[in-house]
Amino acid sequence: MPELPEVETTLRGIRPLINHKIIKSIIIREPRLRWPVPSSLTTKLPGLTVQGVTRRGKYLLIDTGKGSLIIHLGMSGNLRVISTKVAPNKHDHVDIVFDNNRCLRFRDPRRFGCILWTESPPEQHSLLKNLGPEPLGSNFDGGYLYQLSRGRKVAVKQFIMNSKVVVGIGNIYASESLFSSGIRPTIAAGRISKQRYQQLSDSIKQVIGAAIGKGGTTLRDFKDANGKPGYFKQELKVYGKQGQACKTCDTPIKLIRQGQRATYYCSKCQV
DNA sequence: CAACGGACCTGCCTGC
DNA sequence: TGCAGGCAGGTCCGTT
Numbered sequence: 490m491p492e493l494p495e496v497e498t499t500l501r502g503i504r505p506l507i508n509h510k511i512i513k514s515i516i517i518r519e520p521r522l523r524w525p526v527p528s529s530l531t532t533k534l535p536g537l538t539v540q541g542v543t544r545r546g547k548y549l550l551i552d553t554g555k556g557s558l559i560i561h562l563g564m565s566g567n568l569r570v571i572s573t574k575v576a577p578n579k580h581d582h583v584d585i586v587f588d589n590n591r592c593l594r595f596r597d598p599r600r601f602g603c604i605l606w607t608e609s610p611p612e613q614h615s616l617l618k619n620l621g622p623e624p625l626g627s628n629f630d631g632g633y634l635y636q637l638s639r640g641r642k643v644a645v646k647q648f649i650m651n652s653k654v655v656v657g658i659g660n661i662y663a664s665e666s667l668f669s670s671g672i673r674p675t676i677a678a679g680r681i682s683k684q685r686y687q688q689l690s691d692s693i694k695q696v697i698g699a700a701i702g703k704g705g706t707t708l709r710d711f712k713d714a715n716g717k718p719g720y721f722k723q724e725l726k727v728y729g730k731q732g733q734a735c736k737t738c739d740t741p742i743k744l745i746r747q748g749q750r751a752t753y754y755c756s757k758c759q760v
Numbered sequence: 761c762a763a764c765g766g767a768c769c770t771g772c773c774t775g776c
Numbered sequence: 777t778g779c780a781g782g783c784a785g786g787t788c789c790g791t792t
Contacts, residue, residue: 492785523768564786599769601786659785708785
């Protein structure tokens, strides 16, 4: 479900609904996520107030002043703010309950997501401290990609999906931004020119930015915090379109596998 | 250090 | 209709 635009959409949805709210309790129905949900949250969270809701890469950070919740949605997670009266579904693993009879409900069928707690600044957490720049940040550009990629033999698609290189480029937007910049996904990262990396970083910003503007991409059942789907799917040019005509040149879109992930590209437009 | 494969899970779709 | 197999939006970790 979530790539960075979906996480950003979720952030924008939940922030105004939970910021400055007092936490009444936490209900952990299923602690077995990627890492166990700390049972200590049951005693630590009640009485704390949400002081801020931010994002680093695909990690959502809820600051309480005493510590921060670090939430990742994995492949299939989502967060909604709803009435505590709404009965939980099978995969609604955790509720953060506020004192206004609403709760932040974490649902994640595949349980690849996580909910962790840190009492240090979250950016020092081991999951966050080695993350690369934000793709929409001013320190992410062609020069940065060019410099970091010298000597690297890994394919450029896997390079830009490496969170130490840049955060938030998932499988959909990797294929889409490489198509948009005319770069073949299989090319070794270390053999791409600075100019082409500038095109790539521009494309990444454009594609991610447009996807956020559309509320993310809904493939199966992504819904934002208010239950609305994303509308970027109709903008996709290559993802999931193997065999279909390229929108630029009519050549059939190819599907290959890189590192056990599907990659879609146009063999004529992308060189 | 870089690269790769395996691991963690459930749901859905396809094909027999 | 049932069932096995493959695949899915992520990313960490251990091994080469």
